[in-house]
Amino acid sequence: LLQPGEFEISAFTKKPKTQEAEEGSSVVFEAETEKADAKVRWQCNSKDIASGNNYLILAEGNKHSLTIQTVTKEDASVYAVIAGGSKVKFELKVISKPGGGHFDAESALLRSLLFHFHLFVVFTKHKGEQALTGLFTEKPQSGEVTVGENITFVAKVNAESLLKKPTIRWFKGKWMDLATKCGKHLQLKETYDRSSKVYTFEMQISAAKANFAGGYRCEVSSKDKFDSCNFELTVHGESSFRRMFISSVQVHSEPDVDVWSILSKAPPSAFEKIAFQYGITDLRGMLKRLKKMKKDEKKSEAFLKKLDPAYQVSKGQKMKLAVEVADENVEVKWLKNGQEIQKSGRYIFESVGNMRYLTINHCSLSDDAAYTCVVGEEKCTTELFVKEPPVMIVKNLDDQMVMKGERVELECEVSEEGANVKWEKDGVELTRDESFKYRFKKDGCKHVLIINEATKEDCGHYKVKTNGGESVAELLVQEKELEVYQSIADLTVKAKDQAVFKCEVSDENVRGTWYKNGVEVKPDPRINISHIGRIHKLTIDEVKPEDEGDYTFVPDGYAFNLSAKLNFIEVKIDFVPRQDPPKIHLDCVGRTAESTIVVVAGNKLRLDVPITGDPAPTVIWTKREKVNRQCHQPKMQWVRSDQMSLTNGDGRVRVETTTGHCIFTIEGAERQDEGIYSVVVRNPAGEDTADINVKVVDVPDPPQAPKILSVGEDSCVVQWEPPQFDGGQPITGYVVERKKLKSYRWMRLNFEPFPETTYEAKRMIEGVPYEMRVYAVNSIGMSRHSPASQPFVPVAPTSEPIGLCVEDISDSSISLKWRAPERIGAAELQGYGIEYRREGTDEWIPASQGLTERTSATIRDLNTGDKLQFRVRAFNMAGPSAPATLAQPVTIREIMQRPKIWLPRALRQTIIKKVGDVVNIVIPFQVLWTSVLSYLKHNFQFTSKLWMETLVQSNPTHPSPPFSKALLVILVKEWYTVHDHYRRTHCVVSDLIMGNEYIFRVFSTNLVGLSPEPCTTKDSVYIQKTGILYKAPNYKEHDFSEPPKFTHPLVNRSVIAGYSTTLSCAVRGIPKPKVTWYKNKMDISNEAKYRMLSKQGVLTLEIRKPCPFDGGVYTCKAVNDCGEDVVECKLEVRSPEGLLVSCL
Structure with a gap:
């Protein structure tokens, strides 16, 4: 909303102006937008205008124009152009031509030719720039077809600048999605040209029928871009002349689906499914009207043609009811639910000869009723069903991940209020019978599925369905994760001081155990362990040298721990005379070069160093960043000689000196605080130094984008x-x-x-x-998240093509063919890639540029004599599939008729002979010319008569370890056969005895026999004994249900008329009973005089200003699945006058 003093900035830099045009001429309105890619709409009388018929809409960059080619009186109206949130209105005024509006035919023909020539020039100029007006590069055009013929509508979209593949939808009328009507008469096709990156979408109509005529719409969308185009189809009869114009009077066409006929033929069990599918909201009322419809029609003298038993029409469209009467002069009456319809703008009565028409414009749900046509004493009745548009899902479900026990709300938004939706979990519908676990909530267009306490069983895919779409989301439920709000830190204390280890976790019910050097810490008078809410403490009073070590806190039931170290500083006090040189008292660990104090970033760093010296020494703290072990560079220096604190500019670093101690403190340690800190103490008697290495640890930096x-x-x-x-x-x-x-x-x-x-x-x-x-x-924690990766879509490659084979071959080419893959997947098949390689090489060479959409291909320009291996792969968005290859390489040569060898069946398998046997092989063959017969053995040629020796198969050698197939019990020393004639090189030996030890051995065998020597396992195998499984007992769940019972009955009352009164009682019952109030055994639940209240089992009936007529017996009835209970009382209402007389 605009604030006071603000004004809206127009999207137009040039606005169209009101113009006057002569009847029969053409007029052009021009507008310029601020942005070149702005989407502009033109309207006439608040209705959108599309190119076609008398209008031409063009766009070039930020320039837009609307051309009206032949101006008529009907074109005089208010027009508007809209871009974004800006709307500019203008008018067209039409002036009649002089001479009564008549003009000669030659001037009109000349004007028309000039205008069409202008259109041709404009279209030719902007043919390559049409894509700037929207997503379409070619829009489907209106067409005409004769009954029984075919017609194709084509739309093209350039995807070069799109981030996502465009999605197209075809509609007939306003709501009918043609994707669900594909079949014999309608096919939708889609192709893609990889070179020009243009998608071509086709809608093919085969054997057109008369009811195919009407308005169509094509919508294309890609991510946040959208465009649509309207066109019309005219279907002409076979024996009639083609009409030049489409009648604008008859707009209504019978829908393809008749819900009345479906309901009349369907069983009662399918009524609810049909109502959900076709958007029937009042199913009960529709069934009552269906039951009342007369099945047997009687002959009528007044009507030659009656109304059909039922009609249906989509919401917002026009409906025409027609009857034919015997007397063309008779008057008819039209009734709606028994009441006469008055003529208005929505109801139009027509009388044409013997036909009588009732036209209903802009049908709404209130028009869903029974309509009757009355002629004298006779009448005919029909039922009109107004079909609502399909309910679309405006806001989809979102994936959710929750912890166990948390509340889950899956929310979606639909296009219509009060729409019916269905919820499913992993394909199973969620019904009201499971209301104890799932709750369904409606708030206008929002629908919510609520799970109060999520469990692991609630994981899965949830789907919400309407009659116009569906949405899926995944729910993951994880066990609660314990978070550490505050970890324990390292401590450095002196003797007799108190050491406190403190940590805070997210769950206050979690207990834990403290360990010192891996040994559990037990509380005693000096060691105290406390657990208050989320905070766990370990307190050690009067610290001793033996308390030094690593302390660990382990939460019960979680696989992690928190650790810290306790450093003990022993202070040695020596009584020395005055002028004692200064000395720093640190243990030996603190003086070594490798000693390091580790602090977590953000925590407090405190270095407490005991010092002595007389007079009191001056303390100098120096920080050096460690370059190498021999060279240190000083960075910062803090000096304090008195017993007061010194603080730096930002207040984080503080140096304090007390009697016998110098303290260096950093509040909220940061990464740059890491380094070597040196402390120097000086007085006139001398000086002493010590180095402390401080390491600051923190969470890691975020990774790079994955x-x-x-x-x-x-x-x-x-x-x-x-x-x-x-x-x-x-x-x-x-x-x-x-x-x-x-x-x-x-x-x-x-x-x-x-x-x-x-x-x-x-x-x-x-x-x-x-x-x-x-x-x-x-170990410190979790970093910030990395940048998000590039968006991607999970898509599986197709399966490999089927049946690759050679169709034809010549000396320089080969023809291959194959079948499409069995599994295509969600992504469309983009084409096939053909590759080949020469025998002996591993390089695959593409056989053609790009992909082919056909399942056959001819590869040319090959070298004669090459042995090539071919493979074919299918491609989609996910990439190539597994290849389909030929069984063996193919030699590129011309196929000639070659000799045939008739190999007997006995020779088609390997011939096995023992050493010393005679082998005699007889092979018949057939040739058409004189041929040379030769035998080859190991590629060596012999004469035609040859004594050949077959392959000698001797006994096999023993296999190599570690394979095993036979077993031996160690104690028995006896071998048992586990597997015989086993062909694999690994096996599983079962049914072994627990507690025994086994050794395994393996023989290899062939037709000759076993190998002489087996292979034996090196080590024996011991079969472990299994433990005892505990089976938890099952307990029967307690049933808390009980029938209703009134714990406090109604009480008879006598009240004064005119004063509101109440009747109260109390009831209990599980599940919650349904309560109904009666007066003199009549249900009063829907009467406005009475008000029923219920709060925590207390039921109250409020009677507003009762009169004597309200007296009687009042009954309260409670009913649930377990039973019912009734309580009643008597109410007497007295008039005020009667009370006054009795008082006097």
Whole structure:
């Protein structure tokens, strides 16, 4: 909304102006927009105008024009042009031609020729720039066809600048989606030209019928872009002349689906399904009217043709009811639900000869009624059903990931209020019978599925369905994850001081155990363990040297721990005379070069160093960043000689000196605070120094944006690079999240850190775009998330093509053919790729440029004599499929008729002979010319008569370890055969005895026999005994249901007329009973005089200003599935006058 003082900025830099035009001439309105890619709409009388007939709409960059070619009196109206939120109105005034409006035919013909020549020039000029006006590069045009003939409508879309494949939808009329009507008479096709990146969409109508005529609409969308085009189809009869114009009077056409006939033939069990599919809201009323319809029609003298038993029409369209009467002069009456219809703008009565018409314009739900035509004493009745448009899903469901026990709300938004929707989980419909677990909520156009306490069983895919669409979302339920709000930190204390380890977790009901160096800590008078809410404390009073060590807190039931170290500083006090040189008292660990104090970023760093010296020494703190072990560069210096604190400019660093101590404190340690801190104490007697190495650890930096390596049908493989800085601690793993592209909710895919940098995400929905992001995790915590990956769509490649074979071959070419893959998948098949390689090489060479859409191909310009291997792969959005290859390489040579060898069946298998046997082979053959017969053995040629030796097969050698097939019990020393004639190189041996030890051996065998030596396993195998499984007992669930019972009855009352009164009682029952009030055994639930209240089982009936007529017996009845109960009372209402007389 505009605030006071603001004004709306127009989207137009040049606005069209009101013009005057002479009847029969042409007029052009021009407008210019601020943006070149703005979408502009033209309207006439608040209705959109499309190119065609008398209008021409053009766009060139930011210039837009509307041309009216032949102006008539009807064109005089108010026009408007709309761009974004700006709307400009203008008028066209039409002036009659001089001479009574008559003009000669030659001037009219000349004007028409000039105008059409102008159109030809404009179209020729802007033919290549039409894409700037929308997504269409070629729009479907209106057409005419004769009954029984075919017609094709073509639409083209240029996808060069689109991020997503365009989606097209064809409609007839306003709502009928033609995608569901494909069949014998209607086919929808789609092709893609990879070179020009143009999609071609075709709608083919075969054997057209008369009811195919009407208005059609083509809509195309791609992500956030949308365009539509209207066109018309005219169907002419076979024996009639073609009409030049389409009558604008008869707009209504019979719908393709007759709901009345479907209901009359369907069984009662299918009524609800039909009502949901066709958008019937008042099913009960429609069935009552269907039952009252007369099945037997009697002959009538007044009507020659009666109304049909039922009609149906879509909401917003026009309906015409027609009857034929015997007497053309008779008057008829039209009734709606028994009441006479008065003539108005919506109801039009017509009388043409013997025909009588009732026309209803802009049908609404109130027009859904019974209509009757009355002639004298006779009448005929019909039922009109007004069909609502299909309910579309405006806002889709979002994927959700919740913890166990949390509340889940799956919300969607539909196009109509009060629409019926169906909820499904993994394909199973959720009904009201499961209302104890699922709740369904309606709020206008919003529909919500509520799960109060989610469990692991609630995981799955949830779907909401309407009669116009559906939406799917995935719900993941995970166990509650324990979060650490505050971790324990390292402590450095002196003797007799108090050490407190403190941590805070997210769940106050979680208990834990404290350990010191792996040994559980037990409370005693000096050690106290406390648990208050989410805070766990370990307090050690009067610290001793033996308390030094590593302390760990382990939450019960969770696989992680929190650790910290307690450093003990022993203070040695020596009584020395005055002029004692200063000395720093640190333990030996603190003085070593490798000693390091580790602090988590954001925590407090406190260095408390005991010092001595007389007089009191001056303390100098110096920070040096460690370059190498021999060279240090000083960076900062803090000096304090008195016993007061010194603070730096930003207040984070503070130096304090007390008697016997110097304290260096950093509030909220940061990464740049890491380094070597040196403390120097000086007085006139000397000086002493000590170095303390401080390491600051933090969460790692976020990783780089992940990359999608590959996609599958419901999965993808994502890869990322480790973060540049690991926070000072090694990376323990990564957490991966995904979300739908149009959603705002991210779903975590793994709860335990994943150690690798390549992850396979599963359980996705094919065809839905997704995004991925990654977190890095170390021992300190989790980093910020990485940038989102590029959007991707899970799509599986097709299966390999089927039946690849050689169709024909010559000395320089080969023809291949194959069949389409068995599985195409969600993505369309883009084409086939053909490759070949020469025998002995591994390089595959493309046989043609680009892909082919045919299932056969001829490859030319091949070298004669080459042995080539061919393969064919199918391509879609996900990439190439598995290849289909030939069984063996093909030699490129001309096929000639060659000799035939009739190999006997006995020789088609390997001949096996023992050593020393005679082999005699007889092979018949057939030739058409003199041929040379030769035998080859190992590629060596012999004469035609030859004594040949077959392959000698001797006994096989023993196999190599570690394969085993036979077993031996160690104690028995006896071999048992486990498998005989086993062909694999691995096996599973079952039915072994627990507690025994076995050795296995393997023989290899052929037709000659077993190998002489077996292969034996090196080590024996001991069969472990299994434990005892505990089976939990089953307990019967308690039934809390009980019938209704009134705990407080109604009480008889006597009240005064004119004063509101109440009747109250109390009832209990499980499930909650339904309560009904009666007066003198008559239901009063729907009467406005009475008001029924119910609050926590207390029922109240309020009677507003009763009169003596309201007296009587009032009954309250409670009913549930377990039974019912009734309570009643008597109410007496007295008039005020009677009360006054009795008082006097």
